[in-house]
Amino acid sequence: MRGKVKIDPIDVKIIKLLSKNARMTYKELAEKLGTTRQRISRRMEKLERTGVVQKYTVVPNFDLLGYSHLILGITVRAGTPIDEIVEKLKTNEHVMIIQKALGTHNLVLHVIAPKDMKEIQDIIESISKDIPGIEHMDVTFITETCKYELF
Template sequence: MELDNIDFQILRLLSENSRIQWKDLGEQIHMTGQAVGNRIKKLEENGVIKAYSLLVDETKLGLSYTAFIIFYMKTTDHDSFIRLMNDRKEVMEVHRVSGEGCYHIKVKVSSQEKLNLFLDKILEYGNYSVHLSIKEIKQQHSLYAT
């Protein structure tokens, strides 16, 4: 699917507010709500829009520790490790990477003790190095921010 300028405008506006009414979105880009809705449905059907999400203030949930873990697998069988990552609620992101380590993992926990429990659990799969966040400088909420 080839995207045009209008598709990119729709994606930008949806990334700023995915709950915006089609009519209101259409007014901003000089289209009818129905025309916008048809384009959005086409973007969804073609997999350009994969999902809609919710941003939550994790500190209000007590998730005050953010750790970035560089993980080194000790085996070539990654399936059970990947299942564990998908099952753990404290795991925010997991990336298979080139360069240092096999995976980079972003974890958010409520305490140092919870982080230690998580680290103990992943030791059976390999070794790691941990980097704690001391201050978040920027958080990207939108791929299409202006």
């Protein structure tokens, strides 16, 4: 797929508008960009089909919902089969986001958990068990989102 998707400045403008408000209608997007609803719809279909837009989602305030939001930054030993670990973690109901990475961490996991620290500890332990080659885990609790302007 890489390098095969052609993206022009109008596609970028559509993504920027949707990243500010993913619920904008075709009509609103068309008016903002001086084009037709049909053209917007065709472009969005292309952006979705090619995976440039992976998802339309919400940014919830987990604190108000009664949950803790943790990021686990995981470093594994060289040679650890990351893809097998990812497949296992996908079925863990507490792991909401799984990202492969390069740098300090090889794997970034987002966990949404009840606020009780004992429960959080149990969840982290259950996740650790699914990662055989684990070398180090950084645990960070997100307490406040101050800016969120993805693109």
